[in-house]
Amino acid sequence: MGFSKEWEDTYAKNAHLSKWPWSDLVSYVYKYARPTVDSYTVLELGCGAGANIPFFKSLDVKYFAIEGSESIVKQLKEIHPEIAEQIQVADFTESLYFDLEFDLIVDRGSLTCNATGDIRKSLLLVAKSLKKNGNFIGIDWFSTEHSDYNQGVYVEDKYTKRDIQRGHLADIGRVHFADKTHLLDLFKDFKISHMEHKRIKGEMPDNSFTIASWNFVAGKI
Numbered sequence: 001m002g003f004s005k006e007w008e009d010t011y012a013k014n015a016h017l018s019k020w021p022w023s024d025l026v027s028y029v030y031k032y033a034r035p036t037v038d039s040y041t042v043l044e045l046g047c048g049a050g051a052n053i054p055f056f057k058s059l060d061v062k063y064f065a066i067e068g069s070e071s072i073v074k075q076l077k078e079i080h081p082e083i084a085e086q087i088q089v090a091d092f093t094e095s096l097y098f099d100l101e102f103d104l105i106v107d108r109g110s111l112t113c114n115a116t117g118d119i120r121k122s123l124l125l126v127a128k129s130l131k132k133n134g135n136f137i138g139i140d141w142f143s144t145e146h147s148d149y150n151q152g153v154y155v156e157d158k159y160t161k162r163d164i165q166r167g168h169l170a171d172i173g174r175v176h177f178a179d180k181t182h183l184l185d186l187f188k189d190f191k192i193s194h195m196e197h198k199r200i201k202g203e204m205p206d207n208s209f210t211i212a213s214w215n216f217v218a219g220k221i
């Protein structure tokens, strides 16, 4: 299955162009994976429109990213010419592109756009590409308690859906949802040191809508 082509179409329509670093990602990096050495290397899986790039630049780390959408990568290379070679088009379920080991691999809402089997393939690559004592930080992995879990049709297993028609998960292809048991199973070859479940319920207007997601840190064993 791999990269959902819907993302290319989404960026072509100038949608989903998040430009500001995601606050949970900033907090998690500061709290659990603060760079300690000059040579600290970070790989972002699915950097999208580059929202998190200014944050990593401000930390003075060596930042790399892989992203499936050619058009958004072309734009990012123009915006960040000094790291153009470090941002590459690749399907992270197939390869992590760079022949390097990383101190930190981050994923804000990207692996969760893939089916369970492909996520497992990526996590094998992640485990191989992390340095000893390296960390994986996952932010905004959708939870089965998210209201949109009730939409769409199942693909592959009860954790992956497609054809979500309404709301912020519409038109992005496959979407993966996880409960705690499933996350622990996906990361059984890592050591999860921190895990949080967020539930944000709309109160005004009360549309009975809940955004629910997971944030976590998984260390290489």
Ligand SMILES: C[S@@+](CC[C@H](N)C(=O)[O-])C[C@H]1O[C@@H](n2cnc3c(N)ncnc32)[C@H](O)[C@@H]1O
Binding pocket: 002, 003, 004, 007, 008, 018, 022, 045, 046, 047, 048, 049, 050, 051, 052, 066, 067, 068, 069, 090, 091, 092, 093, 107, 108, 109, 110, 111, 113, 114
């Ligand atoms: C919700 S966006 C998140 C973008 C960015 N991480 C952020 O925090 O703003 C998900 C991104 O993951 C990318 N993506 C999803 N599946 C992918 C895959 N298998 N290989 C490479 N990129 C993928 C999409 O193209 C999209 O840019």
